[in-house]
Amino acid sequence: xxxxxxxxxxxxxxxxxxxxxxxxxxxxxxxxxxxxxxxxxxxxxxxxxxxxxxxxxxxxxxxxxxxxxxxxxxxxxxxxxxxxxxxxxxxxxxxxxxxxxxxxxxxxxxxxxxxxxxxxxxxxxxxxxxxxxxxxxxxxxxxxxxxxxxxxxxxxxxxxxxxxxxxxxxxxxxxxxxxxxxxxxxxxxxxxxxx
Amino acid sequence: xxxxxxxxxxxxxxxxxxxxxxxxxxxxxxxxxxxxxxxxxxxxxxxxxxxxxxxxxxxxxxxxxxxxxxxxxxxxxxxxxxxxxxxxxxxxxxxxxxxxxxxxxxxxxxxxxxxxxxxxxxxxxxxxxxxxxxxxxxxxxxxxxxxxxxxxxxxxxxxxxxx
Numbered sequence: 001x002x003x004x005x006x007x008x009x010x011x012x013x014x015x016x017x018x019x020x021x022x023x024x025x026x027x028x029x030x031x032x033x034x035x036x037x038x039x040x041x042x043x044x045x046x047x048x049x050x051x052x053x054x055x056x057x058x059x060x061x062x063x064x065x066x067x068x069x070x071x072x073x074x075x076x077x078x079x080x081x082x083x084x085x086x087x088x089x090x091x092x093x094x095x096x097x098x099x100x101x102x103x104x105x106x107x108x109x110x111x112x113x114x115x116x117x118x119x120x121x122x123x124x125x126x127x128x129x130x131x132x133x134x135x136x137x138x139x140x141x142x143x144x145x146x147x148x149x150x151x152x153x154x155x156x157x158x159x160x161x162x163x164x165x166x167x168x169x170x171x172x173x174x175x176x177x178x179x180x181x182x183x184x185x186x187x188x189x190x191x192x193x194x195x
Numbered sequence: 196x197x198x199x200x201x202x203x204x205x206x207x208x209x210x211x212x213x214x215x216x217x218x219x220x221x222x223x224x225x226x227x228x229x230x231x232x233x234x235x236x237x238x239x240x241x242x243x244x245x246x247x248x249x250x251x252x253x254x255x256x257x258x259x260x261x262x263x264x265x266x267x268x269x270x271x272x273x274x275x276x277x278x279x280x281x282x283x284x285x286x287x288x289x290x291x292x293x294x295x296x297x298x299x300x301x302x303x304x305x306x307x308x309x310x311x312x313x314x315x316x317x318x319x320x321x322x323x324x325x326x327x328x329x330x331x332x333x334x335x336x337x338x339x340x341x342x343x344x345x346x347x348x349x350x351x352x353x354x355x356x357x358x
Contacts (some may be wrong), residue, residue: 003201003235004345007208011345012235042249047257056261059234059253067352068345075234075253091260095233181357188356192348 019102020112021081024170054080098135098187105148135186138165215240222313223305
């Protein structure tokens with residue numbers, strides 16, 4: 001649910017990074033924050049525990065530029081990945097325009113990926129959204145680790161609908177902006193369709 | 196209706212902006228602002244120079260969302276008013292027309308009683324404005340006469356944004 005303000009000539013869109021605990025959602029936002037022009041970004045807000053695990057959400061506002069005289073702003077959010085924060089995760093999906101699912105490529109985390117993806121579908125449905133009809137992409141993260149599942153297997157299991165996907169090493173920034181660009185484009189194309 | 200895109204035109208913005216300014220003055224507040232429940236800032240008035248209003252908007256919405264979650268657990272529809280007291284500044288948060296959040300930040304120059312009184316009045320007016328706004332947006336969408344600039348967004352425009 002984007003917010004279009006004709007008075008200040010702004011479009012605001014909400015993108016949520018979803019995924020299992022420790023998959024690298026916050027790392028994605030931190031990298032984007034680090035590498036974005038200061039005049040294009042706001043503060044990176046992290047509501048985290050003392051051990052730097054996301055407690056409620058991270059938030060990063062980005063102003064990328066203009067389209068047809070309208071300032072385009074993306075509000076990036078992450079959810080807390082840990083299973084027991086289910087109630088908080090649900091809240092953050094409210095009003096979402098696009099979802100990035102960050103998967104953890106390590107073989108032992110496959111089950112956590114599957115569980116999180118199911119959780120995403122259920123939570124979206126509760127808010128009246130259908131994942132198949134929402135701008136959605138998958139980022140297979142941590143590709144640099146030694147014990148990763150082959151990318152074909154990751155896609156076979158997690159990407160049954162064949163949505164766009166990217167390989168990433170979020171700690172080094174590989175694939176981070178490619179992911180952001182793709183979801184951003186999809187959100188704007190969706191916005192265009194609805195008018 | 197709640198899930199519709201929020202579209203705001205010049206005249207509604209001016210009305211809302213005017214109400215916020217009036218409230219800020221009459222309640223003797225430092226800042227008043229209005230946020231969409233999804234965390235997007237709609238309008239603000241008062242001394243906002245030193246404050247990151249974008250972050251404030253997102254956190255306020257998070258706050259309302261969390262409190263709403265608690266309310267539902269307890270079988271309440273929502274907690275329509277939140278109040279936080281600080282050493283110097285206090286913050287009064289209320290939900291309007293079930294979809295926008297009105298926030299007032301004030302210090303010792305005002306009081307909770309005055310703020311609540313003024314908020315009540317402003318809420319009624321803002322509810323009317325938002326109801327009109329939603330109705331208008333729906334009518335325009337149904338009539339198909341909406342001359343939205345977004346219909347003409349080209350792939351090139353989008354590519355340029357991400358260069």
